Amino acid sequence: MNILDKIVAHKKIEVEAAKARFSYTQLEESEFFARQPYSLNQFLLDPARSGIIAEFKRKSPSKGIINDQVSVEDVTTGYNAAGASAISVLTDRNFFMGRKLDLTKARKVNDIPLLRKDFMIDEYQIVEAKAIGADIILLIAAILTPAQIKQFAGMAKSLGLSVLLEVHNLEELQRSIDPNLSAIGVNNRNLADFTVSVETSFQLAQHIPDEFTKISESAISNTQVIKELKQAGYNGFLIGENFMKQENPGQAMADFVKGL
């Protein structure tokens, strides 16, 4: 079984446990459920912001512990101050050392879009995403059927959430396109075997229809590659490890943005 299969198998158990703990009605009673989410594309296309979606990630299956010494409030407010267009918060506990509470803590101190970074396999998680304070959900093509993508994207949109579809090859892109998606992200990391190549973004750029904003995800570690990705048509750049591995990720991002 590859890592992605393991994550999905564990996620199914987690989602059943969450459903037993909080009903849909209870989720809808959350203080965040009634708020109007921020739009990913509005912030991504705002020239006053950097286009960077900065990620709070303590640990990953490919790198092990990256940084477990920093607070989610310090890091995310640092990212926001450094000009992030959005902030991604890992909420998977088992493989990424994240928590749903991390996203809620970030929500309380930030006024920009927050992406719930997790493995969405059930509608319940979409309602939950809104209840914990998220603005954006991630749909990973590699683990979903086209019918699920359509259903989940439609549901998220009806809740006012933005939807980022993640692909890592042309076949996934072509089978997953749906009008309810807000943005398409090309993951430079293959989640099944962890190999990384920014070439993936350059190759797929021309195949992404113009009605979607384009985001390049993972393994971005210098400003030169961002300039090249912009030339290729990308509007957004998802960066985790490059900032998180520093003692002060917010400051690391502020220094990085000066080079853009």
Ligand SMILES: O=P(O)(O)OC[C@@H](O)[C@@H](O)c1c[nH]c2ccccc12
């Ligand atoms: O730390 P990096 O290489 O900058 O990558 C960030 C982000 O793209 C990566 O964490 C990611 C992309 N897609 C995912 C799906 C699930 C978990 C994590 C991810």
